[in-house]
Amino acid sequence: MINSAITKQIALYGHQAPSADNSQPWHFIWDGSLLSIKYDTPRVEGKTFPANSPATLLSLGAAIENIHLISNSYEIKCCHSVTFEDLSSTHAKAIIDFQSTPQLALPDLSNNHPIVNRHTNRFAYQSKILPKLAVNHLEKLTRGSARLLLIDDKASIHKAGKLVELASNIRFQTKEVHEWLGKSLRFTKDDVKKADGLDVRTLDLPPGGSIFLKFISSWNRMKVLNQIGTYRLLAKIDAAPIKAAPAILAVIAPATPQGAIDAGMLMCNAWTYLNNEDIAVHPYYVVADQLARLRENAVPEQLINSARDIEQQCQTTLDLKEGETLHMFLRAGYPKKVPLRSLRLPDDLVFTDTSGS
Numbered sequence: 001m002i003n004s005a006i007t008k009q010i011a012l013y014g015h016q017a018p019s020a021d022n023s024q025p026w027h028f029i030w031d032g033s034l035l036s037i038k039y040d041t042p043r044v045e046g047k048t049f050p051a052n053s054p055a056t057l058l059s060l061g062a063a064i065e066n067i068h069l070i071s072n073s074y075e076i077k078c079c080h081s082v083t084f085e086d087l088s089s090t091h092a093k094a095i096i097d098f099q100s101t102p103q104l105a106l107p108d109l110s111n112n113h114p115i116v117n118r119h120t121n122r123f124a125y126q127s128k129i130l131p132k133l134a135v136n137h138l139e140k141l142t143r144g145s146a147r148l149l150l151i152d153d154k155a156s157i158h159k160a161g162k163l164v165e166l167a168s169n170i171r172f173q174t175k176e177v178h179e180w181l182g183k184s185l186r187f188t189k190d191d192v193k194k195a196d197g198l199d200v201r202t203l204d205l206p207p208g209g210s211i212f213l214k215f216i217s218s219w220n221r222m223k224v225l226n227q228i229g230t231y232r233l234l235a236k237i238d239a240a241p242i243k244a245a246p247a248i249l250a251v252i253a254p255a256t257p258q259g260a261i262d263a264g265m266l267m268c269n270a271w272t273y274l275n276n277e278d279i280a281v282h283p284y285y286v287v288a289d290q291l292a293r294l295r296e297n298a299v300p301e302q303l304i305n306s307a308r309d310i311e312q313q314c315q316t317t318l319d320l321k322e323g324e325t326l327h328m329f330l331r332a333g334y335p336k337k338v339p340l341r342s343l344r345l346p347d348d349l350v351f352t353d354t355s356g357s
Helices: 004-014 054-073 132-140 154-171 175-184 209-216 219-226 230-243 257-276 286-295 301-317
Strands: 026-030 034-039 078-084 092-098 146-151 247-254 280-284 324-333 351-353
Touching: 004 026, 004 034, 004 054, 004 351, 026 054, 034 054, 054 078, 054 092, 054 257, 054 286, 054 324, 078 257, 132 146, 132 257, 146 154, 146 257, 154 230, 154 247, 154 286, 154 301, 175 219, 209 219, 219 230, 230 280, 230 324, 247 257, 257 280, 257 324, 286 301, 286 324
Parallel strands: 026 351
Antiparallel strands: 026 034, 034 092, 078 092, 146 247, 247 324, 280 324
């Protein structure tokens, strides 16, 4: 049987996975037999996406993928299953079952494993195209029901960028989404030390940009500014990097909870691979978010037609099959600048050993 020390190390590799606005919503629990991954309701509820949202399930899939990646690296056999807590709840819980254990302990998280090197780069990229070897690898990647669409011609990149701009128009006019973003931003050194959320230094902001971002993080201010069309300007700024991207990866899967989990696994695998090849990655969830909110009847009434237009354009631009949806855009290219890495919460906040060993 795998021991507690090794399980904790594996769980912490899982914790390196990406999450919405670096919210790190999962808690890992080892009972001596199985490793569970559960939404940490007391810590994150109301501060990020709900437990049942596609964004949260994407991050669950990413954590599962990390655990498979590290387990495979060290010849540990494992399998996973995803369950829901009860018939009235859509709170997903992943169970990892380990069938074997290595002879030696795993190395610390400070090593150079690709999982640890995966990161977000929101800065400008070089115009250099992705190498054919990487393209061939990515085009073959799948996870369950999820697939990748590589977009690397200028016309299609522009269409994807326009989708981001249209979706950002809606986002900057939606109180709930705007307030979530405001809660995730970290402006001061003390805030950054909390080790979650978005350190504004990781954003590609112009001089004075952080001051302006802090100013508009208040919805009351943003609402007033929107009366003069500020949301349009911010949407254009938001979409500009993806319109200039050398390549975009569209992560596509069914619009179901399992589809979102499969998409998260595939996203994390492709992202880790690209970073290991020194290719930068910047996730754009805004289009997928508006599609999900449209399905959930959560788009403000006056913006529903705009969201439906995005849905129709996604169908044609991405050649979606029946029941499929976009779960994530990944901007990819060779970086011009090395970014700061997002911090991770302390071990004791994300891992609990109830085995008594």
